[in-house]
């Protein structure tokens with residue numbers, strides 16, 4: 520079992536003058552064997568963070584750590600972090616049979632021995648709920664849900680310690696989303712995987728996650744145990760997401776796969792000064808001009824409790840909107856950032 524940690528990670532695209540900082544100082548820990556759900560609207564940097572973990576996006580600051588070791592220092596040939604994408608076509612070659620695609624991802628010593636290779640492909644197909652006899656079909660002959668199962672099998676073929684699932688059910692019919700999510704949960708538990716599960720759909724995240732982290736304009740604005748955070752969101756942005764999501768009483772499958780908030784998303788090319796959320800915040804200077812601190816001072820994460828934290832000067836005021844005392848006096852890191860613990 521392995522812990523994944525992002526330590527003050529920054530990802531900047533483009534040049535100094537014309538670029539944008541898609542991920543800006545993210546501290547996030549995915550404890551060994553647990554699922555952290557990462558939510559946030561389109562453009563908040565979710566995929567960029569995922570890609571940074573596997574070297575597909577440029578880490579321009581901070582570090583990504585696997586059990587304390589910078590992923591850039593891992594021995595060559597080791598692929599302990601596997602990324603599964605929304606569109607399985609991006610990871611499956613349409614000209615290769617699904618068996619070939621899975622085999623290709625096996626460790627070299629297994630791939631070289633034909634009987635072992637065959638046996639392993641059959642085992643992986645069964646693991647993801649498909650008939651081992653289907654190894655000869657092409658991805659185009661399969662349904663979207665089946666292709667996503669193949670993509671999962673291919674990711675697992677590499678024997679990862681960490682799986683990052685990036686919107687893996689978003690492109691699927693609502694009718695098959697549930698079965699793929701169930702499979703993901705079963706595999707994660709059975710194999711003891713550490714998982715970062717990315718989705719813009721809060722109902723989906725609620726279903727699979729032990730912890731939830733909320734990303735807004737490249738920054739984590741709140742993190743905590745899933746149940747607690749969703750039942751009692753501290754950051755006004757998280758509250759917006761929770762209010763916009765289908766209620767827990769409604770079926771997951773009935774949940775519309777819609778963005779979690781309707782408001783105009785922030786522009787990462789020109790992030791606002793102070794708190795990045797202040798131009799749309801329902802408890803900030805828009806409603807109370809006395810709260811000008813939000814336009815000038817970037818809020819650190821504040822701690823209603825050790826496990827559950829929000830980066831808001833007036834986090835407590837989300838519930839008690841008359842609270843006059845800025846919470847920004849309490850400055851601490853997120854769970855997992857530099858030695859803090861989630862347990």
Ligand SMILES: Nc1ncnc2c1ncn2[C@@H]1O[C@H](COP(=O)(O)OP(=O)(O)OP(=O)(O)O)[C@@H](O)[C@H]1O
Nearest residue numbers: 532533541560561562563564565566567568719787
């Ligand atoms: N390769 C790239 N070059 C330049 N800018 C990029 C690149 N990839 C992403 N971006 C920009 O970085 C920001 C974050 O994008 P990212 O795809 O990480 O967000 P996201 O939260 O995953 O959104 P979505 O849910 O729409 O995929 C966006 O403004 C996006 O346009």
